[in-house]
Amino acid sequence: MRTNKPILYPSLFNRLYSVWYRHFRIYTKNLVSNGLPPFLEPLIFLAGMGLGLSKFLVEMDHLPYIQFLATGLLVTTAMFTAAFECSFGTFIRMEFDKVYDGMLAAPINVRNLLIGEILWAGTKGFFFTFAVLCMLTLFGILPLNGSTLLSPFVGFLTGVMFASISLLITSFVKDINQFNFYFSGFLSPMFFFSGVVFPIGNLPPVLRPVAEIFPLTHTVRLVRAVCFFKFNYSLLLDFLFILVITLIVAYFAIQRLGRKLVT
Numbered sequence: 442m443r444t445n446k447p448i449l450y451p452s453l454f455n456r457l458y459s460v461w462y463r464h465f466r467i468y469t470k471n472l473v474s475n476g477l478p479p480f481l482e483p484l485i486f487l488a489g490m491g492l493g494l495s496k497f498l499v500e501m502d503h504l505p506y507i508q509f510l511a512t513g514l515l516v517t518t519a520m521f522t523a524a525f526e527c528s529f530g531t532f533i534r535m536e537f538d539k540v541y542d543g544m545l546a547a548p549i550n551v552r553n554l555l556i557g558e559i560l561w562a563g564t565k566g567f568f569f570t571f572a573v574l575c576m577l578t579l580f581g582i583l584p585l586n587g588s589t590l591l592s593p594f595v596g597f598l599t600g601v602m603f604a605s606i607s608l609l610i611t612s613f614v615k616d617i618n619q620f621n622f623y624f625s626g627f628l629s630p631m632f633f634f635s636g637v638v639f640p641i642g643n644l645p646p647v648l649r650p651v652a653e654i655f656p657l658t659h660t661v662r663l664v665r666a667v668c669f670f671k672f673n674y675s676l677l678l679d680f681l682f683i684l685v686i687t688l689i690v691a692y693f694a695i696q697r698l699g700r701k702l703v704t
Contacts, residue, residue: 464561558604566599588669
């Protein structure tokens, strides 16, 4: 006698975790080569710019310049790692390695897969921000206390936001070389005009509204407030900006990439 037993699918948590865990296993296979750069890159940048310019720029926005620059680096490293992960990384997994074909044969759908990608990129943002914080603390640039320990969570938000943006860009890209426009034309200018190297108040008045549109501006402002425990109500607007941009962009990115993956 045949019985119609209900098919039990994994829970949403398990489906998302399976995508996250797959990336985690691949990443940790080469942990030294993958995990060492976030500890070294901020030191190279600070030695090249912070230590040199700090002799001429003693303070910036009422902070020692080396601290002003260092706090910005906490989230820029999260931005770049999430952008690489969900642009070049996603494109290679989708077009060359065909990784997603095998993953979608498991009991997960496209939405689960792409949300798992975003969460993994956010986790890398958390880790990279923490790695930078460790080096800044080791060299006495920032203290390690309850306030600065919150900065990796801002790194997570940064990673999730730029993962969503990068997935949307990936949905339009037809050739891997087209990502050069994204990095050179969007991310690199944003690095310099979002308050990382100098306050956006120093920009010409006509450019300040443009800087406020840049997503990085809001995470830089948020991480500085967290590191120095200087909060005000305007930070709620920064947080809402991050949340709204992430949700809207992620929605369209999942819709567009979902159609690519199932056709």
